[in-house]
Amino acid sequence: MTACATETTTVRRAAFTIAADGSYAACLAQGPGGDGWYPERWTLGGPEPYTVPLPGNQPEEQCSEVTPLPDGRVVIRRRVADRHDIVLLYPAGPGTGEHLVGSLPGGDAEARLLPPVASGEVYALTYDPVREMSAVWLVHDDQALRPRRLAEVPGRCGGGAWLDRTGRLLALDREAEGTVKTVAVDLERAGAVSPLLQITEASNDRLLLAEPDSGLLVVRSDATGEDRIGWGVLGSRRPMRFAECLRVPDAVLTPFAAQPGQVLMPEACAVALRADGPHGTSIVVWRPGERRATWLSAPEGWLAGAGLWSPGGTLRLPYACAHCPCGAAEYQAPPAVPVPAPVGSAAEGARADVPEGGRTCPVLPLQKALLATRS
Numbered sequence: 348m349t350a351c352a353t354e355t356t357t358v359r360r361a362a363f364t365i366a367a368d369g370s371y372a373a374c375l376a377q378g379p380g381g382d383g384w385y386p387e388r389w390t391l392g393g394p395e396p397y398t399v400p401l402p403g404n405q406p407e408e409q410c411s412e413v414t415p416l417p418d419g420r421v422v423i424r425r426r427v428a429d430r431h432d433i434v435l436l437y438p439a440g441p442g443t444g445e446h447l448v449g450s451l452p453g454g455d456a457e458a459r460l461l462p463p464v465a466s467g468e469v470y471a472l473t474y475d476p477v478r479e480m481s482a483v484w485l486v487h488d489d490q491a492l493r494p495r496r497l498a499e500v501p502g503r504c505g506g507g508a509w510l511d512r513t514g515r516l517l518a519l520d521r522e523a524e525g526t527v528k529t530v531a532v533d534l535e536r537a538g539a540v541s542p543l544l545q546i547t548e549a550s551n552d553r554l555l556l557a558e559p560d561s562g563l564l565v566v567r568s569d570a571t572g573e574d575r576i577g578w579g580v581l582g583s584r585r586p587m588r589f590a591e592c593l594r595v596p597d598a599v600l601t602p603f604a605a606q607p608g609q610v611l612m613p614e615a616c617a618v619a620l621r622a623d624g625p626h627g628t629s630i631v632v633w634r635p636g637e638r639r640a641t642w643l644s645a646p647e648g649w650l651a652g653a654g655l656w657s658p659g660g661t662l663r664l665p666y667a668c669a670h671c672p673c674g675a676a677e678y679q680a681p682p683a684v685p686v687p688a689p690v691g692s693a694a695e696g697a698r699a700d701v702p703e704g705g706r707t708c709p710v711l712p713l714q715k716a717l718l719a720t721r722s
Contacts, residue, residue, distance in 0.1 A: 498538020608658030
């Protein structure tokens, strides 16, 4: 655990987002007086975390969103009158520099930033209830002078997980005809939409987490008759498996980070989940190939749901409390239990449908697949 200077007052924080490479994070912060929110950047890539406040000319709304860039700048989405402004923030002497990138449609339209992508661009998702149409936007990269719409998807879309590290393949949970199914959007093929996850025709199937290196997908589905967490592998021919050790009646489990670097080893990926139950919030570490899960106590002041794995199996969890305004606790994943991979395993099928040169049709073939139960 990283030590920090002592602070006697508590700062509230919300909307905490970590860059894909773990170098920076950004959030909204509110001082003890409760006189408004302001953006705050965290530096996580050095020997000790530290924060830089980036207040503007007026307090931010709590509904604003922030995401860090690899160079330390911060992108913020603000609701302003009948639009959503995209603004770059950066330290400028004693104050905060601002650069308006552009605006997204407002009115009744909803907008939110998508999770950070490893290549460093920033994307957003909007929904127009009048047209019943969702849209994916590139709101910042080194070349874009203003937000650019890349794709339109019929229906209302939620979620958002990257299936690769280049910002090309995006998975979205789309509501249609009373059910939710996950689709893949290829942003380099004019926004081509293809089915990604459909376990049964009537089930609600959502993608919770994707790890691009191994192809591991963690999902939530009611295909078994109750909402359960399951897992599969992008491109695999094996059925979806549901983890018995994650079936906890009195707690809600939500995955938030998966171990990178486990190429062709999805069963060995360490996955961190947030567990909310009657006794508070805990952390669960689980590997899909094992029949167990390890429960850990969260650090005091953990910014719940925020964290990042290193390829070597170290989980870093940002926290802030009255005694430590900026810290990162580190946990080592329990040693993996060797599990022989049978012929035709998910690991063998992880790249079976990937042609040379990259994925062009990223479909996880799980429609009407058998429902296997795994612990």
